[in-house]
Amino acid sequence: MSRRIxxxxxxxxxxLTMTAAIGLPAxxxxxxxxxxxxxxxxxxxxxxxxxxxxxxxxxxxxxxxxAQSDFNNVLSTQLAAGEGPDIVADGTNYPxxxxxxxxxxxxxxxxxxEFNEAGFALCSDGDQIYGIPSYGWFSGIxxxxxxxxxxxxxxxxxxxxxxxxxxxxxxxxxxxxxxGLADGDSALHSVLGYLENSFYHNNDANxxxxxxxxxxxxxxxxxxxxxxxxxxxxxxLIEKGYINADxxxxxxxxxxxxxxxxxxxxxxGGPWQYTNFADAGMNFGMMSHLSESGExxxxxxxxAVNFGINANTKDPEGAMKVLKAFGSVAVQxxxxxxxxxxxxxxxxxxxxxxxxxxxxxxxINAGNIACTWDRWSVNMPSQSLFDEAKAQLQGLISGDYxxxxxxxxxxxxxANIRFE
Amino acid sequence: xxxxxxxxxxxxxxxxxxxxxxxxxxxxxxxxxxxxxYSFYNWTNYTxxxxxxxxxxxxxxxxxxTLSKGIANTLQYAIINVLLQSLIALPVSVALNSKLKGRxxxxxxxxxxxxxxxxxxxYLWKYLLSASDYGFVNQIxxxxxxxxxxxxxxxxxxxxxxxxxxxxxxxxWAMVIxxxxxxxxxxxxxxxAAMDGANAWDRFWHIxxxxxxxxxxxxxxxxxxxxxxxxxIVLSTTNGGPAHQTETILTLxxxxxxxxxxxxxxxFGMVFLAVSMLLAVVLLGIFRQWERRLE
Amino acid sequence: xxxxxxxxNLLLYFLLGILAILVLxxxxxxxxxxxxxxxxxxxxPMALPTSISLGSYKEAFVKMQYPRAFLNTLIITGVxxxxxxxxxxxxxxxxNRREKAKWSKGVFLLILSGIMFPYQMSILGLYRLIRDLHLxxxxxxxxxxxIAVNLPFAVFLFKSFVSTIPVELxxxxxxxxxxxxxxxxxxxxxxxxxxxxxxxxxxTLTIWNDFMGPLYFLQSREKDVILQEVYRNxxxxxxxxxSLFPMxxxxxxxxxxxxxxxxxxxxGGVMSGSVKG
Numbered sequence: 001m002s003r004r005i006x007x008x009x010x011x012x013x014x015x016l017t018m019t020a021a022i023g024l025p026a027x028x029x030x031x032x033x034x035x036x037x038x039x040x041x042x043x044x045x046x047x048x049x050x051x052x053x054x055x056x057x058x059x060x061x062x063x064x065x066x067a068q069s070d071f072n073n074v075l076s077t078q079l080a081a082g083e084g085p086d087i088v089a090d091g092t093n094y095p096x097x098x099x100x101x102x103x104x105x106x107x108x109x110x111x112x113x114e115f116n117e118a119g120f121a122l123c124s125d126g127d128q129i130y131g132i133p134s135y136g137w138f139s140g141i142x143x144x145x146x147x148x149x150x151x152x153x154x155x156x157x158x159x160x161x162x163x164x165x166x167x168x169x170x171x172x173x174x175x176x177x178x179x180g181l182a183d184g185d186s187a188l189h190s191v192l193g194y195l196e197n198s199f200y201h202n203n204d205a206n207x208x209x210x211x212x213x214x215x216x217x218x219x220x221x222x223x224x225x226x227x228x229x230x231x232x233x234x235x236x237l238i239e240k241g242y243i244n245a246d247x248x249x250x251x252x253x254x255x256x257x258x259x260x261x262x263x264x265x266x267x268x269g270g271p272w273q274y275t276n277f278a279d280a281g282m283n284f285g286m287m288s289h290l291s292e293s294g295e296x297x298x299x300x301x302x303x304a305v306n307f308g309i310n311a312n313t314k315d316p317e318g319a320m321k322v323l324k325a326f327g328s329v330a331v332q333x334x335x336x337x338x339x340x341x342x343x344x345x346x347x348x349x350x351x352x353x354x355x356x357x358x359x360x361x362x363x364i365n366a367g368n369i370a371c372t373w374d375r376w377s378v379n380m381p382s383q384s385l386f387d388e389a390k391a392q393l394q395g396l397i398s399g400d401y402x403x404x405x406x407x408x409x410x411x412x413x414x415a416n417i418r419f420e
Numbered sequence: 421x422x423x424x425x426x427x428x429x430x431x432x433x434x435x436x437x438x439x440x441x442x443x444x445x446x447x448x449x450x451x452x453x454x455x456x457x458y459s460f461y462n463w464t465n466y467t468x469x470x471x472x473x474x475x476x477x478x479x480x481x482x483x484x485x486t487l488s489k490g491i492a493n494t495l496q497y498a499i500i501n502v503l504l505q506s507l508i509a510l511p512v513s514v515a516l517n518s519k520l521k522g523r524x525x526x527x528x529x530x531x532x533x534x535x536x537x538x539x540x541x542x543y544l545w546k547y548l549l550s551a552s553d554y555g556f557v558n559q560i561x562x563x564x565x566x567x568x569x570x571x572x573x574x575x576x577x578x579x580x581x582x583x584x585x586x587x588x589x590x591x592x593w594a595m596v597i598x599x600x601x602x603x604x605x606x607x608x609x610x611x612x613a614a615m616d617g618a619n620a621w622d623r624f625w626h627i628x629x630x631x632x633x634x635x636x637x638x639x640x641x642x643x644x645x646x647x648x649x650x651x652x653i654v655l656s657t658t659n660g661g662p663a664h665q666t667e668t669i670l671t672l673x674x675x676x677x678x679x680x681x682x683x684x685x686x687x688f689g690m691v692f693l694a695v696s697m698l699l700a701v702v703l704l705g706i707f708r709q710w711e712r713r714l715e
Numbered sequence: 716x717x718x719x720x721x722x723x724n725l726l727l728y729f730l731l732g733i734l735a736i737l738v739l740x741x742x743x744x745x746x747x748x749x750x751x752x753x754x755x756x757x758x759x760p761m762a763l764p765t766s767i768s769l770g771s772y773k774e775a776f777v778k779m780q781y782p783r784a785f786l787n788t789l790i791i792t793g794v795x796x797x798x799x800x801x802x803x804x805x806x807x808x809x810x811n812r813r814e815k816a817k818w819s820k821g822v823f824l825l826i827l828s829g830i831m832f833p834y835q836m837s838i839l840g841l842y843r844l845i846r847d848l849h850l851x852x853x854x855x856x857x858x859x860x861x862i863a864v865n866l867p868f869a870v871f872l873f874k875s876f877v878s879t880i881p882v883e884l885x886x887x888x889x890x891x892x893x894x895x896x897x898x899x900x901x902x903x904x905x906x907x908x909x910x911x912x913x914x915x916x917x918x919t920l921t922i923w924n925d926f927m928g929p930l931y932f933l934q935s936r937e938k939d940v941i942l943q944e945v946y947r948n949x950x951x952x953x954x955x956x957x958s959l960f961p962m963x964x965x966x967x968x969x970x971x972x973x974x975x976x977x978x979x980x981x982x983g984g985v986m987s988g989s990v991k992g
Contacts (some may be wrong), residue, residue, distance in 0.1 A: 005617065064936055066947060073678035078934040080465050081851040100466050108457060182573055246661045249551030249573025386677040395663025416480055419466050430816060432895035433809040437822055440806035440866055448829055454840025457749050515727055524838065529735045537924040537975040539942050540966045543949050544745050554757035556744060593985060600986035617899035633863045649833045671834055685839050692836040700831050
């Protein structure tokens with residue numbers, strides 16, 4: 001027995017050594033430009049088609065998907081190793097990519113003039129431009145109109161009214177909100193959405209306004225001691241059990257499925273989910289994150305994913321052509337079409353806002369869109385703090401942390417990751 | 421003449437150790453020295469120049485509240501896991517060492533999970549233990565009339581769930597090691613004991629257990645070391661959550677690494693070294709005591 | 716007495732049977748779920764599938780770029796195992812035959828430290844080293860690391876097995892004029908077969924299932940291994956069962972087949988690998 005095995009083992013080893021020495025046959029070196037992102041292949045198919053059409057066969061764009069929860073890991077390690085896709089795509093961490101020298105400067109390219117200033121919030125550093133935005137995203141609260149009607153509740157305007165709505169629904173035996181907090185960030189959107197309306201804006205106790213985040217980013221202000229009252233107010237939702245520890249064992253996908261199935265009345269989310277609900281034939285609408293007064297409301301949002309050229313690319317010329325295609329009306333239109341309700345930073349793109357968005361149209365049109373973690377990015381890789389804020393929020397929800405503990409963990413994390 | 425001859429004879433042998441030594445030193449010893457060094461530098465993905473930063477990384481470590489949790493979890497994973505594995509594997513191996521019909525089939529079945537990738541095992545159990553309606557284990561629990569258990573969404577049950585998954589996967593491996601050892605215990609010993617009127621329990625306690633000393637040692641040491649290295653399974657089940665409560669030193673290190681905080685992650689590596697050394701010393705001490713008692 | 720024995724045996728079978736069920740149910744679940752829709756799996760998790768269709772496997776196969784990932788995994792495992800056998804057998808042999816020498820004791824102690832300490836603690840230094848050697852994103856990087864990490868235990872096994880081979884055998888060859896190397900490769904190495912098989916099996920299991928090494932050192936998709944494909948596709952927990960379960964099965968299938976085909980050898984390998992250790 002053992003002789004035969006021996007021969008097989010050694011034979012296999014020898015054969016493999018040879019294969020390895022010769023190396024795999026090189027992949028066909030067509031003019032392929034790679035790009036990697038966290039959008040599902042199905043969702044991004046329209047964009048890829050538009051890109052390839054725009055390129056007219058000169059280049060082919062190859063897409064690879066990485067789950068959002070791992071995206072930061074994967075992209076960071078690839079870039080640090082001198083590798084990575086030709087087109088670098090990233091969201092709130094895009095400034096960190098610029099800082100790390102991962103993306104090429106493209107200041108002065110003609111096609112950049114087609115974009116409005118706000119679109120470069122994450123992909124520029126002072127006057128230098130390092131990339132282009134895709135579309136404008138925002139998050140709010142989806143609600144099931146049928147459930148609201150059946151229980152005789154109106155869309156709330158203030159936080160207190162919102163809690164009252166949850167009370168009414170819960171008393172009627174309806175789960176007010178659906179959360180999948182095993183992996184989802186919807187609870188973080190909920191608290192930061194409330195902060196945007198009740199701390200960063202509309203709050204006399206915070207004279208710095210949104211500049212608080214800039215101070216925080218540079219280590220001149222701390223969260224613990226500043227945000228406590230507001231976060232405590234928000235955690236009424238935890239106290240009353242509308243956001244609870246059971247939800248920590250539920251995945252985000254499941255929470256969305258529950259909302260679609262009518263098992264819960266509300267869901268924190270945004271335009272990227274619009275088609276899911278519309279296709280399921282739901283009667284739904286969006287409301288804003290909540291504020292104390294109900295006046296001067298803000299949506300959480302900003303430029304979604306940004307694109308730039310990998311400093312390590314072997315084909316900078318091709319990557320530039322592809323980047324220009326990314327900036328074309330057709331491709332930018334494809335992004336907005338895939339995110340119904342999302343807006344565009346490029347002239348010539350027509351974004352539609354179906355009636356489901358009637359409740360928040362005015363806020364968007366007024367330009368009241370802001371995003372806490374994008375503001376952190378001036379002096380830290382903000383994705384890291386975002387991930388930490390999401391992870392530690394689980395502790396606040398499970399009751400293991402007090403509000404003070406929670407905010408302190410964020411201060412600690414920030415102290416570890418600031419650029420300077 | 422004689423002396424020269426002797427060194428001549430050593431040279432080819434020394435040469436034969438060189439390939440192994442070169443690879444081992446380059447890819448095992450050297451990286452350790454590098455890591456120790458980088459733990460004193462502010463090496464991040466965002467700094468163009470790596471500069472000496474003294475004890476900064478270690479100061480950060482001390483104020484890092486996830487660290488103590490990570491160390492405690494790592495030790496728990498390592499110790500509880502190894503004990504539970506042996507607790508199941510020992511009696512099973514004794515049973516399968518008798519002339520039981522079908523023992524080879526049992527043996528093959530119990531070993532099966534050990535050939536599966538830990539990562540996939542984690543994903544599989546994540547579905548099985550889910551608190552959603554389709555979670556298989558919870559379907560059974562609610563079917564029996566009990567309350568649903570949020571296995572992976574709670575820090576305490578999450579930790580235990582991971583340990584039990586590990587036990588499920590690896591007790592078969594421990595069993596095989598015990599079986600190998602049992603075969604080397606001479607039947608004469610048992611026969612002699614039976615003649616002396618010792619019952620089954622006495623024989624198990626006074627012959628089997630001391631006879632299994634080598635296997636127990638191996639299982640404890642290898643189990644402990646692999647317990648320290650718990651990584652894939654946490655990544656695929658809880659990803660360290662909720663709120664970092666199931667994190668291990670290695671998963672924490674990986675998250676610092678993917679944040680681009682390389683110097684800081686290096687300091688985690690040094691903590692890992694310290695914990696491994698501590699465990700090794702404790703284990704060796706226990707074995708020495710035990711051997712003394714056996715003598 | 717006989718009756719007591721029978722009851723004892725029945726009880727034993729009962730307990731062993733329960734344990735076997737606990738072990739097999741998750742594996743069964745993994746496999747049958749690949750042939751079910753999400754709702755079917757949620758409603759009747761243990762039922763046999765109503766129809767067997769390989770369509771979802773085909774899809775998973777394509778999505779995972781399986782042939783490429785498989786080949787990468789195979790190359791890494793095969794070359795590493797071969798490398799370990801060659802370097803460790805020589806080293807173990809030399810250390811045994813010169814056991815009394817000071818250098819031999821020192822080398823052995825150094826290598827033994829590799830068994831006690833997990834290499835993961837120095838992964839950052841390793842990352843840096845691989846980068847500086849320009850090995851990043853090359854299969855060679857993972858192969859070299861796998862050899863270095865698994866070498867110590869193999870050296871240990873070879874060294875103790877060599878001591879059972881009488882020196883006289885080699886001396887006969889030496890008288891015929893063969894040098895140390897020739898004697899080793901012609902006479903001793905073939906006699907090491909049992910240990911070679913053990914080392915091959917143990918390391919095939921470890922290296923094939925190694926996820927951390929590739930995760931740190933192989934970044935581009937053309938270079939990744941099967942487990943990275945699993946991770947990439949299942950990274951985020953999803954309710955899309957029909958596409959995910961086949962991927963999990965494809966992730967464990969090669970070693971499962973290897974095990975089913977050579978079950979006795981695999982178990983024997985683990986057994987002898989540890990008894991000597």
